Amino acid sequence: MESTERDRRRPPRHRGLSVLVIAAAVAGCLLVGSRLGPGSPTLPAIPVPAAAPAVAPTPLSPAEIEARVVPTLVTINSVAGPLTTAGTGIVLTADGVVLTNHHVIDGATDISATALVDGSRHPAQVLGYDRFRDVAVLRLDGAETLPTAGLGRSADLHLRDPVVAIGNAEGGGVPMSAPGEVVGVNQSVTARNASDGSRNRLTGMIEVDADIRPGDSGGPLVDAFGKVVGVSTAGNTGMRPTPAPGAPPTTRAPVPVESYAIPIDDAVALADQIRAGQASETVHIGPTPLLGVAVTDASEAQTGAKVIAVGPGSPAEQVGVRRGDVIVGWGGNPIRSSSDLTVEMNARHPGDRVDLAWIDDSGQRRTASLVLGTGAP
Template sequence: MGTQGSERRSGQQHSGQQHSRRRRSLWVAALLILGLGGLALAAPPLTPGTYPGTTESAPVTVITTAPPSPIVSLTPEELAARVIPSIVTITSSAGFTTTAGTGIVLSPDGVVVTNHHVISGGSEITATSMSTGLVYDVEVLGYDSGQDLAVLRLAGASNLPSATVGTAENATRGDPVTAIGNAEGEGVPLPAPGVITNLGVTVNTRNSTDGSRNQLKGLIEVDADIRPGDSGGPLVNAAGELIGISSAGNAIADRTETSPAPQSYAIPIDTALPVVDQVLSGLSSETVRVGPTPILGVAVKDHRDAPPGAEVVAVSFDSPAEKAGLTKGTVITEFGGTPITTSADLNSAMSSRKPGDAIDVKWIDAQGQPAAGSLVLDEGPPR
């Protein structure tokens, strides 16, 4: 954990756009959209870095009331000047893997919304303000992995420019939009203009890091070329109002005349704000995790034979599960007094728990014998 409220001057200059484009081919997309020609979610791995973690938490206030829209559309230069100061570039490190992404500032005291996949598994997360150049330690306030959303707080932040929040409810096909983010993961925000091509789209995704699959619904489809590092960044309308959060796209390093047309997706801001509000209210649910993430230290699958339960397929070294005596092949049948018949049951039972909770567990061991024990959940990275 890092020092509370710590911040450092960023040495990254914002004038490296040409260098960013030259290095575009170096990045690997972090998510693939299944069945759509290999569309890639833009949050590429970077060279691992070392940053302090996060510690403090304080009451926060989100500004969601947008000022009146300008009568005329903004020029590209005016739009960039309005939007870029309200974003942060994000670096999330997990062991030897580092992921880059973008976040949107929702309040002057540093509440930020981004994609869950940008920070998933991150043990050390920092954010650099495109307004001040300061680097902040990041606290993960909560997340909804199913909707690919995460709510962060920048430790010690104040007086940050925040996004002008609009709505996607009035969006229509053909509307001009612009995605802006940490293109190529080098800390250089670049606009990607386009138009809305579809609304209410459902896509299936696969995380290239851990192989997990997810289905995102109700997305805004655009022909803007969302690139590696843009994940979690703003999709704005012609007035510079935030209407979506970039989440996926078929990023190609060097497009040619034969390349497929840009096809990217954003989560409507109207979908994201209820998750933000729930996280800030402090109320966890089966889908929304608030506060630190507890870990048991097992990977499980449904046990198809009798008895039903969550079958352990892997156990982490020195984890609560290992200390309690759980091994590969164990079938968990009860967790904290709740019967477990599927792996989903175990995930649901974990959703209401927090690090430090003492849990009674019952299981059938690999030899078919019933067993029971107690364990204390550890704190782990967001998952």
């Protein structure tokens, strides 16, 4: 799960034959009517039965919500070097297409999922992701008949609507529920990845006071009828930080819970785009290509993506890119910032050949053709 830094800006708070028969009857009446003369008796009106009043759906009890939702979830374990990240996934299709957060699988070299309906364990492949909006779509190997989640509409949410976050809280592999209410919509928040400290600006979020915890990430936020209305993404732990070593002991007082979820309307739209294989500036499809550099924006006096680290044996290192060099061209396109390089990488796949241009530490422009390797998402 990602922790949050609060953004204080808030908005002010289902006929064929029957239709044909009816149509024929109406036409017959019209023909007869045209032959009636003056003084003919008036045909009696045919009473139309009143429509039955719509029956409002009945909210479910907490136990009923869990019984409906939990079988449609998986727990996720992602291994990246010595680190293992636990998260949750929402089953979208019976053959194992799963929706989760990108930060749950970020950097992972091995991803597996356990179906809560029967405890079956499945290797997972990444179909695609949008790391800027923290959405990833996986496919589970060997899954054929998993129950699928019932999806609601986040556009129908209102302030104070009751919701429940369900997920692999604290990574224990046991689903837990956290009830709460909607306290904000269309919120913006800066989320920090608890694993590596990286930050990501998220917008259009649902804010809730449900206590979303590490491991809940990628799990469903559901309404009172057990319909998924959001994807749990970020939150605090509801407690103040532990005092620094040497500081006077204090009681860890509870603080207001701030948790955030991606609206399900947005998440499913991204999932559909990924499943359709439609890449964009932020959406990457399929396995991740590897150049082998970490970059930041160059200085104000120079445009480009400055290399701050080069992976040993990576494609970049093999063609002579070194720390401190500035990447300025990619496949004939100019690179003016680190974001430009990210956009270019999003459109590529392992095995693609690209022409790279960079300025070395002596100020000389260098070019080389290289083949991208396979990297982690």
